[in-house]
Amino acid sequence: xxxxxxxxxxxxxxxxxxxxxxxxxxxxxxxxxxxxxxxxxxxxxxxxxxxxxxxxxxxxxxxxxxxxxxxxxxxxxxxxxxxxxxxxxxxxxxxxxxxxxxxxxxxxxxxxxxxxxxxxxxxxxxxxxxxxxxxxxxxxxxxxxxxxxxxxxxxxxxxxxxxxxxxxxxxxxxxxxxxxxxxxxxxxxxxxxxxxxxxxxxxxxx
Amino acid sequence: xxxxxxxxxxxxxxxxxxxxxxxxxxxxxxxxxxxxxxxxxxxxxxxxxxxxxxxxxxxxxxxxxxxxxxxxxxxxxxxxxxxxxxxxxxxxxxxxxxxxxxxxxxxxxxxxxxxxxxxxxxxxxxxxxxxxxxxxxxxxxxxxxxxxxxxxxxxxxxxxxxxxxxxxxxxxxxxxxxxxxxxxxxxxxxxxxxxxxxxxxxxxxxxxxxxxxxxxxxxxxxxxxxxxxxxxxxxxxxxxxxxxxxxxxxxxxxxxxxxxxxxxxxxxxxxxxxxxxxxxxxxxxxxxxxxxxxxxxxxxxxxxxxxxxxxxxxxxxxxxxxxxxxxxxxxxxxxxxxxxxxxxxxxxxxx
Numbered sequence: 429x430x431x432x433x434x435x436x437x438x439x440x441x442x443x444x445x446x447x448x449x450x451x452x453x454x455x456x457x458x459x460x461x462x463x464x465x466x467x468x469x470x471x472x473x474x475x476x477x478x479x480x481x482x483x484x485x486x487x488x489x490x491x492x493x494x495x496x497x498x499x500x501x502x503x504x505x506x507x508x509x510x511x512x513x514x515x516x517x518x519x520x521x522x523x524x525x526x527x528x529x530x531x532x533x534x535x536x537x538x539x540x541x542x543x544x545x546x547x548x549x550x551x552x553x554x555x556x557x558x559x560x561x562x563x564x565x566x567x568x569x570x571x572x573x574x575x576x577x578x579x580x581x582x583x584x585x586x587x588x589x590x591x592x593x594x595x596x597x598x599x600x601x602x603x604x605x606x607x608x609x610x611x612x613x614x615x616x617x618x619x620x621x622x623x624x625x626x627x628x629x630x631x632x633x634x
Numbered sequence: 635x636x637x638x639x640x641x642x643x644x645x646x647x648x649x650x651x652x653x654x655x656x657x658x659x660x661x662x663x664x665x666x667x668x669x670x671x672x673x674x675x676x677x678x679x680x681x682x683x684x685x686x687x688x689x690x691x692x693x694x695x696x697x698x699x700x701x702x703x704x705x706x707x708x709x710x711x712x713x714x715x716x717x718x719x720x721x722x723x724x725x726x727x728x729x730x731x732x733x734x735x736x737x738x739x740x741x742x743x744x745x746x747x748x749x750x751x752x753x754x755x756x757x758x759x760x761x762x763x764x765x766x767x768x769x770x771x772x773x774x775x776x777x778x779x780x781x782x783x784x785x786x787x788x789x790x791x792x793x794x795x796x797x798x799x800x801x802x803x804x805x806x807x808x809x810x811x812x813x814x815x816x817x818x819x820x821x822x823x824x825x826x827x828x829x830x831x832x833x834x835x836x837x838x839x840x841x842x843x844x845x846x847x848x849x850x851x852x853x854x855x856x857x858x859x860x861x862x863x864x865x866x867x868x869x870x871x872x873x874x875x876x877x878x879x880x881x882x883x884x885x886x887x888x889x890x891x892x893x894x895x896x897x898x899x900x901x902x903x904x905x906x907x908x909x910x911x912x913x914x915x916x917x918x919x920x921x922x923x924x925x926x927x928x929x930x931x932x933x934x935x936x937x938x939x940x941x942x943x944x945x946x947x948x949x950x951x952x953x954x955x956x957x958x959x960x961x962x963x964x965x966x967x968x969x970x971x972x973x974x975x976x977x978x979x980x981x982x983x984x985x
Contacts, residue, residue: 429647430647430650430651454719456719456722456775457722460722460772463768479752479753479754480753480754480757483754483757483758483760483761484757486761486762486764486765487757487760487761487764490761490764490765491760491761491764491765491767491794491797492764492794492797495764495767495768495771495790495794496794498771498790499771499787499790502771502775502783502786503787561753561754562753562754563753563754563814609951609954
């Protein structure tokens, strides 16, 4: 009974906040509704028994991606009237994306009807080992059967990260004063000050 | 506790439901009381370090000071700035407070004394603590005022930066303990050092990680020397500038509940949780929860000690420390520790 209540609560919240994400006039409100949708999707994952995926969803999407998203939306002064003007122009593209998503959904449901996907465990036996926890099962699969795919994904992310750094990196030494922290820390009163005995009427030469 | 309610004649689902609610109340109320007294301890410790007396008027030794403050705040007028985004302005402190309480669900106070003994306990704490940034960011934006907004930007950048290195430190501990479950992590520390010391802190590879974790937890809870979000000389009072009355009090309580959580995490991950410091039979006569609370209080003392003695960081130094020192250091330690554990056959024979 409690599971059913929880499921309908989470499911309704996901759909409602998803709808409100598109309907909100204020972009910051949109992002906040999106975060609520992520959070409730994580709740649905917990109900499925996929607690590891649920936690990752919260850590990665809610905790990191959405924060940066919110950051950008807050900093930009988004003019909603201007965005609405592009509605007709972007309409065909939007319809195309919606059709692709619909086709994927139909395909996914059809494939599910044809029987469950057989994923292997580390020993090569099919069907996940339910006695172990989520994390152990996923780890055993990722680091044995899918090791090359996993490593390739890591490599692609590394390249993307380096690319982003290279694109945004500017040599600050030329534009403004550059601080050398070790030099600052090393500085002590003996080196930094010197005693002068200027005579009256004369300045100090530095 | 579910069995107890089942013995009262409820069916399993209702018994579970009532037991969970009772468990939540049993954690939340003592936690609020603890927060009230921890604020007093905080002020007393700063006072002692500054050679002052600290709060000593309300009640014997000022013991009721926090309640007097609470009452004062409760009786104040709630002011919502007319330019503020009202809904978000009101929700923001509620989120901070709720998130600060929610993380305590997986904290084991003693052997088996835990509300939700889930497999992914530590990940849950990481997930919940990554949510706490929203309370600050939403407050800063909804206030529609420039100082809270600056503060929110700083808070978001700071908390994301330090969460990265905290994540790697947790990986180090989890590698050694072999589990994400907090109870199992504590049990893995039994007799870890030379067969007698309970805790990971005696381990030469994990001790540096504890130091980094402690400093990162200062940054994560925005305590001095990393309290740039509330830097009163620059930002008035940071993200809570526009808040008054109970909304302000919720920030206050949530902040200290978060600090206590970080102290508890230091205890659980590195200092053996509810286990006595040394694996010696007479020490086990003291109930586990007493050890847990003593260790947590010790870490809280360290937090206030730091607050009273260390000056505030500059913002670029804070970012440099997080990204250029802590992140590479914890990353290297993940490599070194997993290499060491593989070399010594800690994981048994890999299949």
